[in-house]
Amino acid sequence: MNAENETTRSAVGAGGGPVLRCEEARILLMGYIDGELQPAEVRRIEDHLAVCVPCRREEQGFRRLGEVTEEMLNEELPMLDIDVAWETIYRRLERSVGWLLLSAGLILLLGYTGWNMLNEFFLNPEVPLIVRLGAGGALGGGIVLLVSIGREVLTKHRRERYREVKR
Numbered sequence: 001m002n003a004e005n006e007t008t009r010s011a012v013g014a015g016g017g018p019v020l021r022c023e024e025a026r027i028l029l030m031g032y033i034d035g036e037l038q039p040a041e042v043r044r045i046e047d048h049l050a051v052c053v054p055c056r057r058e059e060q061g062f063r064r065l066g067e068v069t070e071e072m073l074n075e076e077l078p079m080l081d082i083d084v085a086w087e088t089i090y091r092r093l094e095r096s097v098g099w100l101l102l103s104a105g106l107i108l109l110l111g112y113t114g115w116n117m118l119n120e121f122f123l124n125p126e127v128p129l130i131v132r133l134g135a136g137g138a139l140g141g142g143i144v145l146l147v148s149i150g151r152e153v154l155t156k157h158r159r160e161r162y163r164e165v166k167r
């Protein structure tokens with residue numbers, strides 16, 4: 001025990017109890033956590049916290065509360081960036097419209113071409129059967145490949161959207 005401690009102790013009173021009373025410690029606690037106390041006050045509250053479990057719990061609770069509040073503030077900040085939010089929404093909308101037009105156009109084109117090919121080529125008795133079978137096979141393979149590539153592009157597109165959300 002150093003001399004200062006002894007004087008504080010005697011100032012509070014006899015009995016060898018806590019240096020500060022709990023009510024006094026609780027009043028000083030917020031200032032202590034925020035680092036706004038005078039060195040002498042810091043010493044007094046640290047002496048009290050060293051011997052008083054309830055006040056130490058209170059201190060830890062305050063510190064945790066401060067950390068949580070800070071984390072929440074840090075997380076909220078990107079949400080407040082309206083420019084980024086609009087850009088993301090606009091980009092997503094743009095892509096949705098793009099994909100919709102692309103799909104609709106492809107379906108129309110494929111439908112029209114398919115119908116014509118069916119009538120003028122595959123159902124045409126003038127074209128030799130072997131040629132129709134060969135063309136059918138090649139066309140079928142092409143469609144399978146297209147679907148496969150399309151699915152890969154779509155998966156990648158979805159993953160990109162996921163990344164945007166995560167950011």
Ligand SMILES: [Zn+2]
Nearest residue numbers: 022025052055
């Ligand atoms: Zn206490």
